[in-house]
Amino acid sequence: MGDLIGRLRDGLPEDAVLTDPDVMRSYATDMASFCAAGAPGAVVLPRTVEQVQHVMRTATALRVPVVPQGARTGLSGAANALDGCIVLSLVKMDRIVEIDPVDRVAVVEPGVVNADLSRAVAEQGLYYPPDPSSWEQCTIGGNIGTASGGLCCVKYGVTAEYVLGLDVVLADGRLLKTGRRTAKGVAGYDLTRLFVGSEGSLGVIVRAVLALRPEPPQQLALAAEFPSVAAACEAVCRIMRRGHAPSLLELMDGTTVRAVNSMARMGLPESTEALLLAAFDTPDPGPDLAAVAELCREAGATEVVPAEDAAESDLLLQARRMSLPALETLRPATMIDDVCVPRSRLAEMLDGTAAVAERHGLTIGVCAHAGDGNTHPVVCFDPADPDEARRARESFDEIMALGLKLGGTITGEHGVGLLKKEWLAKELGPVALEMQRGIKQVFDPLGLLNPGKVLDA
């Protein structure tokens, strides 16, 4: 270990190498529940590409595994430390290098916080859509590594859609440039997209060229109350079938609504079984909102309340963003699932989730990016009760099995990490798994980059 620290220090500033065990422990985990984490051998916080290259060369020379990290807000354990590893935190590489309103691109370092970038581009009339719940903390590098989503996706897609090109330090320290800065480009295999969602297992992203959009008008929302989750899902189907393009289409089940009310007194309807939020950010959202209100009523909504203005719309969004923290107050611990199904199967997914909860005698609150069919069932339980903990884990797994049965995926936006490795193998099947392993081998032949994440070695 002494050799490791010494060699790291040879190419890094004094304050960029942390070795205090307590400090290192604070870098050991992301926000996933119940994923194993080891004790790092060193934590490094480089500020330049050259320093990252030095770290990777050292790791390769000494055959030490490296765990790249952003703000550690991930939900799948992908950023968890391994025993003796180098934790490579990119948070100090946090410069916005360039924002270009004609080319509509931003060039950023990986440690830039999502919200900082969003605000910086907004000052120039531009919009960087990806907005994961943790947007005030999470970094762009982490967003790319985990292919983050958010509330915007139903209209604007996920992080992947906004990554045009990358600079990546490979396992052996060489610098790879992928992609482009142009609007279009098809020169060779798409390496850029391979890194999006690769959770630090193929290389270390040290710079990104991101696509931007013109800033849309502020969105205007409505809230619709339904007597059942299935009715709310039927409304979602009707809205999409009718060709609407909402900028937001979110669902909170009754459990979630009541949890949010009791945490924050939001005044949401206490007795509802499902609350659907829809918004439009077009210059004239009135006709769309009116049509969607009518479709909600046709699907069984008992009440439809349009927001008076953008401020009231923001309040509805805040309520939605509180879902997870609110559900976390219900029991000592939670496990958050992230199953995405074709939206036509959403009602089956959510009814099936309720059946799982009932069968196991557990509270499972659900919020969902309904327009995308992406559900977040939150399994609430007490880990101190071994039987309850076992039932929680079984529920978590049954929910993924149901998602696969309905033609869905085990992860819409949270990634695989440690949490869902076994399930990834089930989703992909042996041929795809073999190809995935082959790709890992191309970029990281020694298996030093975040080993044991995403795929087993």
Next chain:
Amino acid sequence: MGDLIGRLRDGLPEDAVLTDPDVMRSYATDMASFCAAGAPGAVVLPRTVEQVQHVMRTATALRVPVVPQGARTGLSGAANALDGCIVLSLVKMDRIVEIDPVDRVAVVEPGVVNADLSRAVAEQGLYYPPDPSSWEQCTIGGNIGTASGGLCCVKYGVTAEYVLGLDVVLADGRLLKTGRRTAKGVAGYDLTRLFVGSEGSLGVIVRAVLALRPEPPQQLALAAEFPSVAAACEAVCRIMRRGHAPSLLELMDGTTVRAVNSMARMGLPESTEALLLAAFDTPDPGPDLAAVAELCREAGATEVVPAEDAAESDLLLQARRMSLPALETLRPATMIDDVCVPRSRLAEMLDGTAAVAERHGLTIGVCAHAGDGNTHPVVCFDPADPDEARRARESFDEIMALGLKLGGTITGEHGVGLLKKEWLAKELGPVALEMQRGIKQVFDPLGLLNPGKVLDA
């Protein structure tokens, strides 16, 4: 060869194996100029996935190279035959399996013609945006293989944005399923995107799940005349900087305008140096069109003519779509370049292209997807004149060199194929090239899939 034909016939219907040399010759090339093509050993036209698997198993057993083909409208020689190869034409696998307006997906076989799909989804109020010039002939499989673009890209992006999942027959005949049918999904490395633009060199696409959008209103266009190409490019920059989202933003230089007029008597302004076409497909395009007209005037437009209605807008588009055939009438042959630069560098790119033409004493007409910075300089020449042919080739190369110098790419949407292999190496550099070769090796270890295309072995 007898063994090859016999073994192919073992698993294919009688009419699915073509061996007549004249017939086979008609399958030997795509629409690229001046790319070498060999004489196929067999041409096969399977109708099922199992038949494609049989072809690939046979190819692997006998170590015979395979060239996958769609409608052979490609412009880079990627579909050109190799001596003794199996030409694997997918045009008979042409079923639209499913169109789902709630999930907004289409499931198709690779031989479906782009325009057939576009019309079929339109019947259900849906929109499949990618619209390459050859859309009435080209197939979805070919579009995916070459990552095709079109006129729609400035607002709707390229084919890659619409491919959610693929079924792929690997070189050894195994079936690989990639991606998803859901709106979101991050389960493992993105293999889907790796196949988009891989020009048949990684596997044979036998089914695709495509994302659809709601059909937008018909677009309304305007045409603006400029006294110089640079002034038109300045208008493009102002339009994008101001946050407009045109559904079309196309440029034709004076040479192209006059060629279109003389071929089709379109009544375009004869004396203009650059014609810019802009369109919007929003519910109320009036304010955007008025603002864009004003921006064009500020950038120096001498005349701005709004289309009266959708029909007149269509006429303008037709004129644009005629650019290439019209330029082809100017000299016995053409070479079409496909350089894409950041749109802020478009004026430099086009002025530089004019300088190349002048230096070599050649006619080079330019049409461009200006909003994307994607230019198509068409080098017009007589191949019977060796000196002129040499100057044409030099011009073609100098245009790519200029594109790279301006931070662009050698190919925005036409692909690499045989035509630009050497240039791909220049654009990517040695590290990226090594990674690309590694990926090829994972999927095609024997080098049987379209060998010598995209990358040298």
